[in-house]
Amino acid sequence: MAAFTIAGIRFSALPAGSLLPSSSVSARSGQHGERSSAGLSLLSRKGATRHWKIFAGNSSYNTDSASTAVTSGKVLVPGVPIDEPPNPTVSTEGGEAVSNDLQVSKDRIQMEDKAEAKEELVASKVMVSEDGENEGAEGLTQTDESDGTLETAPRSIPPPGHGQRIFDIDPLLDAHRTHLNYRYTIYKRMRHLIDTHEGGIDAFSRGYENFGFTRSETGITYREWAPGAMSAALIGDFNNWNPNADVMARNEFGVWEIFLPNNADGSPAIPHGSRVKIHMETPSGIKDSIPAWIKFSVQAPGEIPYNGIYYDPPEEEKYVFQHPQPKRPRSLRIYESHIGMSSTEPKINSYASFRDDVLPRIKKLGYNAVQIMAIQEHSYYASFGYHVTNFFAPSSRFGTPEDLKSLIDRAHELGLLVLMDIVHSHASNNVLDGLNLFDGTDTHYFHSGSRGYHWMWDSRLFNYGNWEVLRFLLSNARWWLEEYKFDGFRFDGVTSMMYTHHGLQVAFTGNYNEYFGYATDVDAVIYLMLVNDLIHGIFPEAVSIGEDVSGMPTFCIPVEDGGVGFDYRLHMAIADKWIEFLKKSDEHWGMGEIVHTLTNRRWLEKCIAYAESHDQALVGDKTIAFWLMDKDMYDFMALDRPSTPRIDRGIALHKMIRLVTMGLGGEGYLNFMGNEFGHPEWIDFPRGEQHLSTGVVIPGNNNSYDKCRRRFDLGDADYLRYRGMQEFDQAMQHLEEKYGFMTAEHQYISRKDEGDRMIVFEREDLVFVFNFHWNNSYFDYRVGCAKPGKYKVVLDSDDKLFGGFGRIDAAAEYFTAEGWHDNRPRSFLVYAPSRTCSVYAPCED
DSSP: OOEEEETTEEEEOOOTTOOOOGGGSOOOBTTBOOOOOTTOOSSOOTTOOBBOBOOOSSOSSOTTOTTOOEETTEEOOTTOOSSOOSSOBOOEETTEEOOOBOOOOGGGSOSSOOOOOOSOOOSOOOEEOTTSOEEOOTTTEEEETTTTEEEEOOOOOOOOOOOOHHHHHOGGGGGGHHHHHHHHHHHHHHHHHHHHHHSSHHHHTOGGGTSEEEEOSSEEEEEEEOTTOSEEEEEEGGGTTOTTTSBOEEOTTSEEEEEEEOBTTSOOSSOTTOEEEEEEEETTEEEEEOOTTOSOEEOOTTOSSOEEEOOOOOGGGSOOOOSOOBOOOSSEEEEEEESTTOSSSSSOOOHHHIIIIIHHHHHHHTOSEEEEESOEEOSOGGGTTOSOSEEEEEOTTSOOHHHHHHHHHHHHHTTOEEEEEEOOSOEEOOTTTSSTTTTSOTTSSBOSGGGGEETTTTEEOBOTTOHHHHHHHHHHHHHHHHHSOOOEEEETTHHHHHBTTTTTTOOOOSOGGGTSSTTBOHHHHHHHHHHHHHHHHHOTTOEEEEOOSSOOTTTTSOGGGTSOOOSEEEOHHHHHHHHHHHTSOGGGOOHHHHHHHHHOOOTTOOEEEOSOOHHHHBTTSOOHHHHHHGGGGGTSOBTTSOOOHHHHHHHHHHHHHHHHHHHHSOSEEEEETTGGGTOOSOBOOOOOOEEOTTSOEEOOOTTOOTTSSOOHHHHHOTTBTHHHHHHHHHHHHHHHHHHOGGGOSOEEEEEEETTTTEEEEEETTEEEEEEOOSSOOEEEEEEEESSOSEEEEEEETTOGGGTSOOOSOTTOEEEOEEEEETTEEEEEEEEEOTTEEEEEEEEOO
16 A cells, blocks of 8 residues: 655555445444554554443543542533532533533622632742842752753642732732732632632643543543534544544533553554544534644645644654753843744755754854744644644644654753743634634634634634633643643733734723723633743743733733733834834934833833844845845845945944844843844745635745745855854854843943934943944043943944954953943943944953
8 A cells, every 4th residue: 555654654545534435344243343454553563453442421531530530429520610610601402511611700700709729838939029030939949050950849839829919019000900800809710610620720731631642551542522513433544434433422511532442462542643533423514623632633745634643652762851951041032933944945844953953053143042933733834833723733844743852852952941932812713624613613612703703813712711721721831841841932912812802903002991991801811820820830940921012011920919920021012113213214213212112111021022023024024134235135245245335234233223122122032043144035935826705816936935944054154244244143142141131130221312323321230332323433432331440342243253344443441430421420432433332341450
């Protein structure tokens, strides 16, 4: 039989979903029979007879599960309390429950919460002190000072706090105390419900131990929450896709289940690598779906739909992590990346190639964290990974789950944190491969109607008030941290989650009424509080970053203090402001406006600053380098030919923009791969021609990968001007590594001169000097400072190594003079050439 290989797994050429004639499946007598497994697995054994039976009952859980709570002989089932649930919405039809959508009716919840957790706190949560610095909880982790790695001690999630400190941090919030107290009351009630009926968030977030495929010594259990389905059967290569072979039983809570005992020789009933789906009769008709909790899925060559893969490799093939996870650094320098486009060649790159070729580059450049996009499986490659179809499955385009684990382990060996760009804000509307209409209903995982559809993204929106959605998403976050040892997340599209208008066609002005009112999706905010509880309680060194453009107050305040609980907010306004500036000549840039944009952030709420991310690199937009140099980049970047004024200006401003953003913009910094050296052109995913129903034809690019790659060779070429920009970015990262200026307590902006076009500021003992003037250079320009003594240049954008003109003497020494200047007690004289930036540091004789 013909075969093919995907991501290292060999499959037969049997078309997905094809059904063999009934005669090809051996007849069954009673509850016993045989399954077909011809050529479908790495583990298959020929001639094995498999005995089977369905475990039907009231519970969808094994009684020995760590997530199971047993009271009065009854096993607690998903989302249904043991005694009397607060406003359960379990409707019945024909005597059977068809939904376990447990909603908490917030208008019935009293403001006083009687659900204070009574268990003793085992380990303290990571706290944020008054000065905003992270303090590790005693006894929570042990640090190996020799290599800066961590050994994890027992972990737990503390009970909710009082949620009142936010009013001390920001007295303006007092006007919205009713909303914020209501929000916190709902949060505490959800914590109480989870503690009471699920054994706590720790157990609740391990849904993958019960749902989907789970393996025991005696066989395989498959469970799926699909309350809208009227019948269900497990189909796949292992039973020749026969929908009558392995019929599932449903409990009263809409959970379908089947148990497949081991073969006589002890091998699993479903071989590793087998394609599987769930066959359901639904209100929308018959459909075959990829299991919602599937751990791996692939698209066979020549096919459009994906297939779920039963992924359970033998022990000798499982990757074993060798290196401990690094300690979270004081300041984050993040290299945003995408596995598929990380090759210099026009192709889809692999986890292995990224591990071997790109990770060492990131380390050399001086970044201490890599943020990886498009990890969760997405059937549409050009979605950049944001239209997720299989939430628990790493994308098979790039390799196997074991390959991804190897990549992460190598990053840890290099001392790099690995952050995942996780998508919990929406899901693909793909019905064939994803969660949309999974059980044939519009309300399964999502809101119904227009509230469940994002018209701009063409995707589905989760119902965060649904008990099983909470289980699914919390378990998903934990899965990636636990199974793959990611070091944290960048949560995508958080603004869309927190507001019912999703931030669309809304201009946030900073008025607090915009954040705390009827437009706020309290269910979504509570989910974010819960997931941050999970992350910081069970994984105290993990990092959580939220992509929020609205500026929601309390976003980065700990949950116990009444906040949403993120560690960092992406400072998205900075990139927008730079694009606004780049649309006009730098002669019209305002120094005060630059400073205000970079420093306009909330007290005690840390930010990740960036001048540009992947958003600015997409087709239809422009990178900063392309805004500055445009078509001149095609002809004048070689050092063996004369430059142009546009190239000189562009290279100079490119460096200045990045350093001033890092210097003032936040407590962390992010760069999208390739932009450090001014990557030319845009990102354009391979796409074919589209014919819309209106008759409009959208041209494609002949499915070309030419613009869907990163030309790292340009930044490495010593005969191109890209090399100088890359060298400057590398020097900038290493300067921050040495001095830690992004998280320095002392920051003082001493000058923002609109006439001279000068910006001068201090971060700790460093003095940053920017001359944005397009023409004027200043000799003996006096800049203020705090520390007396001698200073030297530690970074100079005009250095010839960085593509500059070498106008500043690197060996020069600068001595301070007493006396107030620009409200500083001391000062020294510098040379500030036009369109340059320099950093000065105190030095000892």
